[in-house]
Amino acid sequence: MKIIKNFFTSIKYNILALFFFILIWFILSLFFEDYLIPSPLLIFKNLKSHINSTFIQNLRITFSRLILGFFSSYLLGTAVGILTYKLKIKTTFNTFLILLEVIPGVILGVIFLLLFGIGNLVPFFMVFFLTLPLIAINTSNSLYKTNKLMEEVVVSFNGNSVDILNYIYLPGLIPTLISNLTLGFSLALKVVILGEFIGSQEGIGYLLNVSRIYFNMNEIFFYLTIMIIIMLGFQILIDFFKDLLLKKFFYKE
């Protein structure tokens, strides 16, 4: 019962966030001409014309690139984080990862465009390379924060290293894995759009680029709203999942 209540609370807060965004947008639209910042009302009025088969097709492409790129980087980033901790090379390796983090996405996009040409690979690799450092750094930092004294508890009750992994490290990692999901996903969403903007002829990023060329702000704002709705939907899903299965791993000291 509490889970359902929390689920609806999460929906409520996410809708409130969306409402807040739309409110700011609406206020700004009052001060600017429609060709610069169109009113949200205008966008919603023309919703039917925006949601057509081309849009659906491109949304599907963006979404598959996002899922593929993000989850590849999520899995590998987590593995890299664990390995960095295990090999005790956190300081050296994290510095390298931070260096990767500061590379502007546009530069990386141009390099991948030259390497792979226009197509699926540019957005995929951009998502992969730009979200991986964040996930790896968060994972290794979280492992370093694990309470080592608890390892003694497991050993003192005749546990072995597999038990230490099961009862200490994996549960300790869960909050970080969840926060990596939300943080990484929002970053990946931005990056995949940028990747499609730079090096693709399909996807929402590509549609945004076309709209930019034709200075079609109505469409730009529509795509922006769609991105925000995708992000909020993902956030609601994660909150529900967290509440349903993993609540006990999120506690205040």
Add this chain to the structure above:
Amino acid sequence: MIKTVGLTKKFNDKTVIYDLNLTLNKGSKLTVFAPSGAGKTTLIHILNGLDKNFSGKIFVKSKLTSTIFQEPRLFNYMNVRENIFFPFRLNKINIDDKIISLYHKWLNICELEDYEKYYPHQISGGMKQKTALIRGYLFNPQIIFMDEPFKSIDIRSKYNIIKFIKNYYNDITIFFTTHNLDEIPMLSDKLLLFKDKKLYKFKEININKDFDLQEIYDNIIK
């Protein structure tokens, strides 16, 4: 049974335990009395296998041992009940009716009946320590190491818990450390005293009816 032969422990150049020879038979209750920082925890860590960096020999003859640390060291993602049954889960020990009955008696003694479903961050320090105590005892280990386990437990609960342990766990070997004089006669039949802030001078005393705390304080500790 616990036996140490010439047990010596050094931290860099500093000797903490020197040539300790000790035999503790099955069912013995030994209290190690020493001031803070004298190496009591180090000795427990060596005996329960957490510290393997020492010289000399130790023999701990038991399949099931348990340690109650100075701090509760509970799993934050497990509630009180899950924490208490953790050793059962870890060692794949079957939980029968007898255990459940004893568990409820423990909860009653420790006044934790209403807190079974609470998580460590939702209960007080004393309650956490009591949970750790139950966790250490309930799965009926053959040897139990207790490192100043009553630090954050109030005096009334402490007396009740000790009485309960004496009634239900008489055949367990207890290795108990403290720096509180009043705790010595409560749970031990033997006492190990360490002087000069080091563990290399020790005296074994059989605790009997005539055990006099004042005498120990005046003649040995002071």
